[in-house]
Amino acid sequence: MQGLMMQQSLLVSALLTHAERHHSEQEIVSRRVEGDVHRYSYRHLAQRARRMANALSTLGVARGERVATLAWNGYRHMELYFSVSGSGSVLHTLNPRLHVDQLAYIIEHAEDRVVFFDLTFLPLIESVAPQVKSPKIFVAMTDRAHMPQTSGMNAMLMCYEDLLDLHDDVFEWPVLDENSASSLCYTSGTTGNPKGVPYSHRSTVLHTYAAALPDSLNCSARDVILPVVPMFHVNAWGLPYVACMVGAKLVFPGPALDGKSLYELIETEHVTLSAGVPTVWQGLLTHVDAMGGTFSSMRRTVIGGAPCPTAMTEAFQQRHQVEVLHAWGMTELSPIGTVCSFKAHQQSLPMAEQYTIQAKQGRALFGIDMRIVGSDGNELPWDGESAGDLQVRGHWVTQQYFGADVESPLCDGWFPTGDIATIDPHGFMQITDxxxxxIKSGGEWISSAAIENVAYLHPEVSMAVCIAARHPKWDERPLLLVVKKPGSDLASDELLSFFNGRVARWWTPDAVVFVDTVPLGATGKVLKNQLRDQFGDYYLPA
Incomplete structure (x- = not known):
């Protein structure tokens, strides 16, 4: 016997239709590149998205063709999320922190028909345009009064608001195959060329459901959500879609991501939930602590992209009463795989034990399965001790990179993440590296992430990175690179003594190198490969 239930395709456009119909007056606030603050509602978002869908049709963009964006988090970018995907084309978000050559490669590889860009990125567009062989239409995401004067482009340049003004909002979102591509995101490409990951309408909607769940990001119509994580990389962790699904107020920060700007926006707009990488939150905490401030409305923050140091969790929760949700994901996972939310029995544990749990990346959402395997390919036990290669599978995990000539990355139906991890008996996963x-020292493994986590506990450490440096006796030894907090006179001996009793003695780094800055990649992650190139021979004789 079959279930007699309606069948409706899971489509990105349905999220917008729902927001317009059931949360039409809910506000979307954006700090604009032009320097002001823009406000409108989900009703206006939907109307303008339909007008842009008509404009894309006029420009000759066909179903399945790619439309690129090079933009900050803002309302125009949000409109493109729905107008492009909803009309049957593929939204291709470009990462402006990539090198010009990589951007040109990605635009060509994706065969983008149109490139929308924020005014901030005009110099980047002027550098990329001559390297792009096939004809493109470039659209500046601004109004006529702010249109730039440029002579460096051999391409058609159009104005976003002019395009909208030429079209009405009468547009019916087509019923698409839910398995067709809705968006395309390329990996950050720290080694080799970036690889494209196409997300389907189905996978995007299922990911949105899972992200909003109470044991996930716990989002509702009562929330005010500030996605600091960029819309140009893995769709701001899905938060723009989640906000539409639940009817939350959205606050977009635009290009100003410094601690002072973010704090002012959080307080002014009464933000309850935000999400970003540890490097951004370090800047926010530094600013708030320096001014002796606190958070009047924000009650939780999602931290991912890199392991969240326990010291950061303590700072948010003890000093500011902001719950930390430690999360893990990848471009290939759309991106959320795990979130560290407590189970019932863990809420009554001593604080120290709770922090130990929160240092883990968390447990899998429904729709994601995971396992760890040893070098022989056999699954390892979930005992919290056995470390192996982390593999995942699920409804929003890629099975194929973009491009007909690319082999499937899957191993026996599982995606190899490239992470080394443990899983405890309660299903909480922790990335060890x-x-x-x-780091392999004397034939034994050392977790660089664990070393960094201890260093962050020291009150005078602003940033800490542990790398493997070649060693004449032990093959490799950990080397700790540290950015001190302003005004600190922290010495290396003092910091190394701080490790006593916190890690195994032989795990303690042999040396500390104090640096002014550490290199960050296109998604805010530390570029350890560059640091290994610079300091990898530190322990070798000159």
Whole structure:
């Protein structure tokens, strides 16, 4: 016997239709590149998205063709999320932090028909345009009064608001195959060329459901959500879609991501939930602590992209009463795989034990399965001790990179993440290292992430990075690179003594190198490969 239930395709456009119909007056606030603050509602978002869908049709963009964006988090970018995907084309978000050559490669590889860009990125567009062989239409995401004067482009340049003004909002979102591509995101490409990951309408909607769940990001119509994580990389962790699904107020920060700007926006707009990488939150905490401030409305923050140091969790929760949701994901996972939310029995544990749990990346959402395997390919036990290669599978995990000539990355139906991890008996996963970052000293493994986590506990450490440096006796030894907080006179001996009793003695780094800055990649992650190139021979004789 079959269930007699309606069948409706899971489509990105349905999220917008729902927001317009059931949360039409809910506000979307954006700090604009032009320097002011823009406000409108989900009703206006939907109307303008339909007008842009008509404009894309006029420009000759066909179903399945790619439309690129090079933009900050803002309302126009949000409109493109729905107008492009909803009309049957593929939204291709470009990461402006990539090198010009990589951007040109990605635009060509994706065969983008149109490139929308924020005014901030005009110099980047002027550098990229001559390297792009096939004809493109470039659209500046601004109004006529702010249109730039440019002579460096051999391409058609159009104005976003002019395009909208030429079209009405009468447009019916087509019923598409839910398995067709809705968006395309390329990996950050720290080694080799970036690889494209196409997300389907189905996978995007299922990911949105899972992200909003109470044991996930716990989002509702009562929330005010500030996505600091960029819309140009893995769709701001899905938060723009989640906000539409639940009817939350959205606050977009635009290009100003410094601690002062973010704090002012959080307080002014009464933000309850935000999400970003540890480097951004370090800047926010530094600003708030320096001014002796606190958070009047924000009650939780999602931290991912890199392991969240326990010291950061303590700072948010003890000093500011902001719950930390430690999360893990990848471009290939759309991106959320795990979130560290407590189970019932863990809420009554001593604080120290709770922090130990929160240092883990968390447990899998429904729709994601995971396992760890040893070098022989056999699954390892979930005992919290056995470390192996982390593999995942699920409804929003890629099975194929973009491009007909690319082999499937799957191993026996599982996606190899490149992370080394443990899983405890309660299903909480903890990344102990990236497979390329793990340190092998005297034949034994040392977790660079664990070393960094201890260093962050020291009150005078602003940033800490542990790398493997070649050693004449032990093959490799951990080397700790540290950015001190302003005004600190912290010495290396003092910091190394701080490790006593916190890690195994032989795990303690042999040396500390104080640096002014550390290199960050296109998604805010530390570029350890550059640091290994610079300091990898530190322990070798000159």
């Amino acid at each position: 990236r497979s390329k970052d793990v």
